[in-house]
Amino acid sequence: MFTRASKNGIRSVLFLANNSSAKKKLGAKFVAEKLEIPAPFLAKILQKLSKNDIISSVKGPHGGFYLNKENTQKTLLDVILCIDQSNKLEECFLGQLECNNEKPCVVHHIYKPFKKQMLLEVKTKTIAEVAIHFKKNRLDYNDLTAPFKPYLPTNQTKIVDDDE
Numbered sequence: 001m002f003t004r005a006s007k008n009g010i011r012s013v014l015f016l017a018n019n020s021s022a023k024k025k026l027g028a029k030f031v032a033e034k035l036e037i038p039a040p041f042l043a044k045i046l047q048k049l050s051k052n053d054i055i056s057s058v059k060g061p062h063g064g065f066y067l068n069k070e071n072t073q074k075t076l077l078d079v080i081l082c083i084d085q086s087n088k089l090e091e092c093f094l095g096q097l098e099c100n101n102e103k104p105c106v107v108h109h110i111y112k113p114f115k116k117q118m119l120l121e122v123k124t125k126t127i128a129e130v131a132i133h134f135k136k137n138r139l140d141y142n143d144l145t146a147p148f149k150p151y152l153p154t155n156q157t158k159i160v161d162d163d164e
Contacts, residue, residue: 001088001089001093001118002080002088002089003083003084003088005041005045005083005084006079006080006083006084006088008035008037008041008042008045009045009049009079009080009082009083010076010079010080011035011037012031012035012037012042012045012046012049013049013054013055013067013079013127014127014130014131014134015031015034015035016031016055016065016066016067017067017072017127017128017131017134018131018134018135020064020065020066020067021066021067022056022066022068024066025057025058025062025063025064025065025066026064026065026066027063027064027065028042028043028046028064028065029043030064031046031065045083046065048082048083049079049082049083050065052082053070053071054071054074054078054079054082055067055071056068056071067127071127072126072127072128072131073126073127073128074126074127075122075123075124075125075126075127076121076122076125076127076130077122077123079127080122089115089118089119089122090119092105092108093105093107093108093111093115094106094107
């Protein structure tokens with residue numbers, strides 16, 4: 001559903017939203033270490049996000065990446081489209097070229113409600129909104145190995161576990 005690049009892009013944008021500012025810019029290497037992402041891979045993602053005004057950057061010895069107020073109003077879909085140049089959420093879950101209500105793949109009707117909700121969330125939730133949940137759900141945000149509670153849509157109060 002999400003490419004590795006877009007997942008890492010989202011993670012890095014949320015990390016920057018919670019840990020950086022115009023006065024506290026973060027280097028790609030630092031962010032990569034904190035998120036345990038290969039530095040060259042993340043550097044390319046951050047450069048692409050910066051070039052497309054999803055995040056801000058300053059070059060030089062006191063430079064780095066950060067988010068300004070305008071950046072935080074971008075949506076998660078903006079991040080995904082910047083990195084992947086396409087919306088993978090619109091594609092067939094199984095990768096079939098033709099998959100729709102008339103010619104569905106074997107999981108189309110199972111995946112469709114989830115896909116619809118996910119699309120709504122990534123299209124409407126801003127980086128600022130998701131970053132608040134991301135930070136709040138960390139036990140100790142400085143320890144990125146701490147257990148992570150998933151973000152819940154506003155209309156959902158708990159994670160439904162089929163095993164319960």
